[in-house]
Amino acid sequence: MKKLLAVLLALSLTACHLTSITQLRVQVAPSTAVCQNSTGTNPCLILRIFNDQSKTFGDWFKADARIEGFGYEAGYLYDLSIQRTCSQVVIGDGSSTLRLQLVNSKTPSNDIFTPTAELSQNGIC
Known part of the structure; x- marks a missing residue:
């Protein structure tokens, strides 16, 4: 039992968080658009990301993600500046x-x- 606890403790200490x-x-x-996820289907935003190097926008994609603080209203093309925070755990999602x-x-x-x-949502990072 002590060996199992030691292994679990070692794993938890090595599972570090990387944030960008x-x-x-x-x-x-x-x-x-309509997105399919684990809870069924739901409406999702259609986005494209600006590429600073080429100074152009990329392809449009469906994003099953929410932008905090953004109030989407249909019928408008939005140009937004957003902050993306990615937290990745070495072991896990x-x-x-x-x-x-x-x-x-x-x-x-x-x-x-x-x-x-x-x-x-996880594919954005």
Whole structure:
């Protein structure tokens, strides 16, 4: 029993947390998509991330994630500055938190944006 406790203690001490914070610029499409997750289907945002090196936005994707502090309203194309905090545990799953920093623009739009991929909350990190 003492050996088992020693092994469990050693594992808990080696399971360290790695945290990174990144500032991102994203666009949010004026409509939502349907995402499939462990609880069934739900509406999710359609996003694309700005690439600082190429100075362009990437492809649209479905994001089963919530941006804290952001009040989505259908019919508007949003340009947002957000903070992404990624916490990854060496042993086990990681998680991410998205927080609104600034709404750069909110433009009325009826355009249709088709996502090319689906990204889960954990896939954002």
